[in-house]
Amino acid sequence: MTRLGIIGGTGVEQLDGLVVYREHAVDTPFGTPSRAIQEGRLGSAEVFFLHRHGSPAAIPPHLVNYRANLWALQSLGVTEVVGINAVGGIGDDMLPGRLVIPDQLIDYTWGREHTFDDGGGGRLLHIDFTEPYDRDLRLALARAAHSRDIDFVDGGVHGVAQGPRLETAAEVRRMAADGCDLVGMTGMPEAALARELGLAYAALCMVVNPAAGLGDVPLSLDMMRDILRRETAVVRGLLTELVLR
Numbered sequence: 091m092t093r094l095g096i097i098g099g100t101g102v103e104q105l106d107g108l109v110v111y112r113e114h115a116v117d118t119p120f121g122t123p124s125r126a127i128q129e130g131r132l133g134s135a136e137v138f139f140l141h142r143h144g145s146p147a148a149i150p151p152h153l154v155n156y157r158a159n160l161w162a163l164q165s166l167g168v169t170e171v172v173g174i175n176a177v178g179g180i181g182d183d184m185l186p187g188r189l190v191i192p193d194q195l196i197d198y199t200w201g202r203e204h205t206f207d208d209g210g211g212g213r214l215l216h217i218d219f220t221e222p223y224d225r226d227l228r229l230a231l232a233r234a235a236h237s238r239d240i241d242f243v244d245g246g247v248h249g250v251a252q253g254p255r256l257e258t259a260a261e262v263r264r265m266a267a268d269g270c271d272l273v274g275m276t277g278m279p280e281a282a283l284a285r286e287l288g289l290a291y292a293a294l295c296m297v298v299n300p301a302a303g304l305g306d307v308p309l310s311l312d313m314m315r316d317i318l319r320r321e322t323a324v325v326r327g328l329l330t331e332l333v334l335r
């Protein structure tokens with residue numbers, strides 16, 4: 091049986107519907123995860139939930155201990171991970187309220203602990219990252235969305251910026267020219283670390299604002315929160331369907 095891990099981002103501090111029966115405060119060789127991992131039942135499935143930004147939400151994207159988070163999930167027997175990200179929309183179709191299952195990413199982050207390869211393991215971790223997201227898990231997410239009649243965009247390039255500030259309009263224009271459809275801050279190194287550990291990983295992105303320079307009002311957290319509230323309800327439904335597989 092697959093054991094599903096869910097990493098919740100901004101707006102997904104807890105997974106409503108998850109009946110939590112245990113909390114795991116895991117210590118790893120890379121430090122402590124963002125928060126104790128909740129183990130519980132979602133429908134009939136066993137799910138492990140971790141809030142990426144800690145509780146109360148405070149750890150900024152560049153300071154999240156991504157290595158500890160993924161290591162801890164794997165140490166609990168998790169084999170598949172869905173990472174949930176709030177993002178800005180760049181592509182024409184990526185309007186606030188859209189749900190996207192990206193199929194590619196471009197990593198613009200820097201200075202993050204981005205690999206388990208510390209040079210001491212005796213083997214190089216040159217993982218194949220041609221397809222950064224697990225195909226089967228992406229398909230399963232898409233199927234779950236279809237069966238609930240949830241509107242989503244299948245595929246897209248997820249640009250991952252360093253943050254915590256939002257981008258300049260010129261940075262967004264450059265990302266668009268690079269082929270990015272979305273911009274977030276937490277998709278990497280999470281996806282690559284999952285691959286290094288052999289975990290199946292896919293992302294579920296919620297567009298909460300037009301990226302910098304593309305909208306007609308200044309970006310504000312309040313406006314993002316409003317959309318997030320609505321989208322997280324949809325994401326919850328999708329995940330509940332996903333675990334029925």
Ligand code: HPA
Pocket residue numbers: 176177178179251256257273274275298299300301302314
């Ligand atoms: N840029 C980067 N990260 C984000 C954004 C954005 O516009 N919106 C939500 N997360």
